[in-house]
Amino acid sequence: DTGVSQDPRHKITKRGQNVTFRCDPISEHNRLYWYRQTLGQGPEFLTYFQNEAQLEKSRLLSDRFSAERPKGSFSTLEIQRTEQGDSAMYLCASTKGGVWYGYTFGSGTRLTVV
Amino acid sequence: KNEVEQSPQNLTAQEGEFITINCSYSVGISALHWLQQHPGGGIVSLFMLSSGKKKHGRLIATINIQEKHSSLHITASHPRDSAVYICAVLMDSNYQLIWGAGTKLIIKP
Numbered sequence: 505d506t507g508v509s510q511d512p513r514h515k516i517t518k519r520g521q522n523v524t525f526r527c528d529p530i531s532e533h534n535r536l537y538w539y540r541q542t543l544g545q546g547p548e549f550l551t552y553f554q555n556e557a558q559l560e561k562s563r564l565l566s567d568r569f570s571a572e573r574p575k576g577s578f579s580t581l582e583i584q585r586t587e588q589g590d591s592a593m594y595l596c597a598s599t600k601g602g603v604w605y606g607y608t609f610g611s612g613t614r615l616t617v618v
Numbered sequence: 619k620n621e622v623e624q625s626p627q628n629l630t631a632q633e634g635e636f637i638t639i640n641c642s643y644s645v646g647i648s649a650l651h652w653l654q655q656h657p658g659g660g661i662v663s664l665f666m667l668s669s670g671k672k673k674h675g676r677l678i679a680t681i682n683i684q685e686k687h688s689s690l691h692i693t694a695s696h697p698r699d700s701a702v703y704i705c706a707v708l709m710d711s712n713y714q715l716i717w718g719a720g721t722k723l724i725i726k727p
Binding site: 537546548595607608609611612 | 651653660661662663704706715716717718719720
């Protein structure tokens with residue numbers, strides 16, 4: 505297992521289009537997190553899953569955003585009707601869960617909405 | 619007031635200098651993470667600690683739970699240490715990470 509993989513690395517889309525990102529966590533990690541990071545800021549929490557259950561969603565996550573983790577393995581984050589303000593780095597992280605396990609981060613997907 | 623505050627926001631130093639980055643938090647936590655983010659965006663976990671001190675190579679992280687404060691030190695700094703260093707705390711009410719804004723460190727040769 506080589507770590508957390510995110511696809512694509514970069515995405516340029518026109519305003520109003522839908523985009524979908526994928527995250528493949530480390531296989532034995534049951535918790536998966538999505539974060540969004542804009543330039544010069546720390547990552548902002550979006551949502552997280554324990555196995556296939558989505559346990560928490562940030563208020564930042566508008567109705568245009570949806571995330572799934574259908575079989576408790578990979579996860580997708582979809583943004584519908586993209587806006588320029590959605591331009592950011594979208595980071596995925598996974599962990600075994602609990603307090604004592606570290607997080608492993610993917611390299612992120614950089615979204616640019618033009 | 620942010621729940622996690624880092625200082626300084628930006629730090630430029632000469633190669634070889636001893637570097638200290640500070641993190642203060644205001645919430646109850648289970649653990650604190652120090653992470654490193656390079657310009658390409660990738661994030662690497664450096665330390666996770668809940669008490670005392672940890673050392674890895676030239677990096678040292680300390681935490682004082684009573685004072686709600688942690689520091690990251692880099693000894694004999696090198697240009698390859700140039701990155702953004704982020705402090706993130708793991709809330710003890712759930713498993714959510716609350717992030718500091720990061721410290722941008724530049725080490726000049």
